[in-house]
Amino acid sequence: MDQSQEQAGLGPRRLAWLAVTETMKRRVPLDDVLDELSPKENLSPRDEALARAIAIVTFRRLGTLGRALNERLNREPKDERLLHLLATGAAQILFLDVPDHAAVDSSVRLAQEDAKLHHAGGFINAVLRRVARERDMILSQQEPWLDTPTWLEERWVAQYGEELAAKIAEAHRSMASVDVSVKDDASSWAERLNGVLLPTGSIRLVERTAIRELPGFEEGAWWVQDAAAALPARLLRAKAGERIADLCAAPGGKTAQLAAAGANVLAVDRSAKRLKRLEENLARLRLEAETRAIDAEKLDEVPFDAILLDAPCSATGTIRRHPDVAWTKSEEDIRKLSGLQMRLLDKAASLLKPGGRLVYCTCSLEAEEGERQAAGFLARHPDFARQPVTAEEIGGLSECLTPEGDVRTLPCHLVSPGQERSGLDGFFIARFVKTS
Numbered sequence: 121m122d123q124s125q126e127q128a129g130l131g132p133r134r135l136a137w138l139a140v141t142e143t144m145k146r147r148v149p150l151d152d153v154l155d156e157l158s159p160k161e162n163l164s165p166r167d168e169a170l171a172r173a174i175a176i177v178t179f180r181r182l183g184t185l186g187r188a189l190n191e192r193l194n195r196e197p198k199d200e201r202l203l204h205l206l207a208t209g210a211a212q213i214l215f216l217d218v219p220d221h222a223a224v225d226s227s228v229r230l231a232q233e234d235a236k237l238h239h240a241g242g243f244i245n246a247v248l249r250r251v252a253r254e255r256d257m258i259l260s261q262q263e264p265w266l267d268t269p270t271w272l273e274e275r276w277v278a279q280y281g282e283e284l285a286a287k288i289a290e291a292h293r294s295m296a297s298v299d300v301s302v303k304d305d306a307s308s309w310a311e312r313l314n315g316v317l318l319p320t321g322s323i324r325l326v327e328r329t330a331i332r333e334l335p336g337f338e339e340g341a342w343w344v345q346d347a348a349a350a351l352p353a354r355l356l357r358a359k360a361g362e363r364i365a366d367l368c369a370a371p372g373g374k375t376a377q378l379a380a381a382g383a384n385v386l387a388v389d390r391s392a393k394r395l396k397r398l399e400e401n402l403a404r405l406r407l408e409a410e411t412r413a414i415d416a417e418k419l420d421e422v423p424f425d426a427i428l429l430d431a432p433c434s435a436t437g438t439i440r441r442h443p444d445v446a447w448t449k450s451e452e453d454i455r456k457l458s459g460l461q462m463r464l465l466d467k468a469a470s471l472l473k474p475g476g477r478l479v480y481c482t483c484s485l486e487a488e489e490g491e492r493q494a495a496g497f498l499a500r501h502p503d504f505a506r507q508p509v510t511a512e513e514i515g516g517l518s519e520c521l522t523p524e525g526d527v528r529t530l531p532c533h534l535v536s537p538g539q540e541r542s543g544l545d546g547f548f549i550a551r552f553v554k555t556s
């Protein structure tokens with residue numbers, strides 16, 4: 121990159137634009153696309169963070185951005201890349217602390233250097249300047265469903281009812297908080313980290329700081345894990361010396377909890393690359409687990425005392441962290457993944473000792489991946505019974521319990537003053553015991 125480009129901040133904006141375009145085209149996670157593209161831009165950590173922030177807020181507010189642009193265009197450009205360039209420019213103007221002229225000028229320059237869009241500079245300039253002028257009017261139109269695709273709106277209204285579903289959509293407009301799990305001594309770590317000890321035992325960080333620079337990171341005293349994501353392993357009630365399988369383990373947040381409880385853990389994951397990250401994470405935490413890179417459906421082992429199945433899912437419960445999920449996943453993904461979840465549940469059932477416990481969870485808001493999966497499992501396996509979760513086991517959060525005794529957390533749960541520090545990832549958790 122030459123010096124004038126660097127001064128104009130083109131690198132991070134180019135990366136954000138490319139990442140949004142590629143994510144939409146390939147329907148893959150934005151994080152993966154950013155990891156793949158960012159080495160090519162050779163950015164400083166600060167610029168990389170700016171690129172990430174632009175791309176994330178573009179997805180978080182895609183509906184608002186789409187409407188704001190549509191209303192200011194005489195006709196919608198056919199070129200998707202042009203639309204994405206306008207969207208990342210408008211996202212900076214409306215939602216980031218970036219001077220308007222920097223957002224407008226950099227978008228124009230990115231078009232000018234592009235073989236297909238070089239003629240569109242004047243058009244981009246006019247549209248984005250109008251967005252900047254009419255910012256207050258655009259931001260005053262905040263209908264709850266504007267930033268949610270219709271197919272998800274319909275699903276959530278059907279599952280949760282109008283009121284709760286609208287709260288979920290509203291919660292998705294804010295960034296998720298950063299929570300950590302500690303090996304032990306949560307209250308003193310809460311103080312040292314200047315965080316809040318949540319009723320569930322996780323610590324919620326109050327300030328947004330560089331994680332690696334916080335006390336205890338190097339020595340492996342804690343790891344980042346959403347408070348809801350910390351519940352499944354806790355509900356398995358691992359005891360020291362028990363042999364436990366974590367069937368979809370990487371990157372290892374839940375394996376770490378089980379190992380910290382003293383269990384003898386086999387961490388299984390189909391992805392060798394992700395399993396390597398799990399091994400690195402455990403090494404930092406000075407925790408141990410046996411690892412195996414294999415499809416869990418093919419695992420052949422002597423039966424376990426307990427199994428954790430954190431199954432692959434649509435991840436619609438993590439939209440606050442990964443807003444691209446809302447725009448890249450489909451009904452078809454949910455259908456396919458629920459088939460895989462069913463097969464993995466049946467496999468887990470076959471790998472348990474009589475009396476053994478099974479915790480099944482997904483970070484999805486969809487009933488097919490949660491409530492219906494649990495009901496189907498019990499219908500197929502009369503040798504299993506549900507072991508209902510009590511409110512005391514989840515820090516008294518009774519609003520997160522279903523009538524059956526499963527756990528259903530939502531991004532609009534655990535509200536505290538200041539939307540920034542509220543919410544939980546959307547998880548479904550069911551606990552079963554093998555009765556014979």
Ligand SMILES: C[S@@+](CC[C@H](N)C(=O)[O-])C[C@H]1O[C@@H](n2cnc3c(N)ncnc32)[C@H](O)[C@@H]1O
Nearest residue numbers: 368369370371372373374389390391415416430
């Ligand atoms: C939701 S993530 C697991 C997160 C992890 N439990 C944690 O707490 O850090 C799902 C994982 O399942 C893995 N996976 C998907 N299909 C699998 C299969 N058939 N067998 C084993 N692992 C699988 C994916 O590679 C992914 O790492």
